[in-house]
Amino acid sequence: MTELPVLWSFRRCPYAMRARLALAVSGVEVETREVKLRAKPATMLAASPKGTVPVLVLPDGRVIDESIDIMRWALGVNDPEGWLDGNDRELIAMNDGPFKMHLDRYKYPERLAADGVDYRAAGVAVLEVLEDRLARSAFLCGERPTLADAAVMPFVRQFAAVDRDWFDGLALPGVQRWLAEWLASELFEAVMVRREVWVEV
Secondary structure, eight states: OOSOOEEEEOTTOHHHHHHHHHHHHHTOOOEEEEOBTTBOOHHHHHHOTTOOSOEEEOTTSOEEOSHHHHHHHHHHHOOTTOGGGGOOHHHHHHIIIIIHHHHHHHHOHHHHTOOHHHHHHHHHHHHHHHHHHHTTSSBTTBSSOOHHHHHHHHHHHHHHHHTHHHHHTSSOHHHHHHHHHHHTSHHHHHHTOOOOBOOOO
8 A cells, every 4th residue: 555544543532443443463564643521623523424433444435434343444454362262243242232221320320320239230341241251361362462352341331431440350360460451561562652742634
C-alpha cells in the first residue's frame, strides 16, 4: 500500500482500545488520529456519519466502523500470534450486549436513571462466567491470549475502575489476575500511548 489506513481513535474508549490491540498485534501499520469526542472532525464524520470511534478508513476508500470488524480485518491480514483461534462470538456478544449495558448503568446511574448497585451485581454475574473460564486456563480461550481476551478486557478494565477497592475485594481471583496481566503488558502500554489531538487543516 502506498498510503496507510487511517484509524480514528479516542484513547480511553474501550472499543477503540480493542481495535488498537488487534492492529498492534497484527503488525498492520496505520495512521492513528486521536479525536475529541465533543469536537469530531468533519473528515471522520464524512467517512462514518454515526460519529463513533473507532473508524478505520482503508487506502481504497473502504470504511470499517465497528471495532470488532476492525479487529477481525487486521487479524485477517496478519495473525502472527493466532488470535483468531479465540474468535469466540458468543462470549464477545455477551460482553458487547448484556455486560456493556450493565457497565453503563453502573458507571452512569444518574445519566441513565438506573440503580447502579443492581446493575453492578448484574455485571458481576457476567464476570463470574469469565472467572469460570479463567479458573481453568490462563486466558479466556486457552493458555495464550486471543481475540476474545482483547475484545473483552477493555470493558472489564472500565468496570473495575469505577470502584477499584470494591472490585479488588471480589472473589474473582482469575479475572483479577487476568486483568492485571493485561494492564501490565507491553502490548497494552504501547496502545495506550498519549497522542496529540488530530487537527483538521
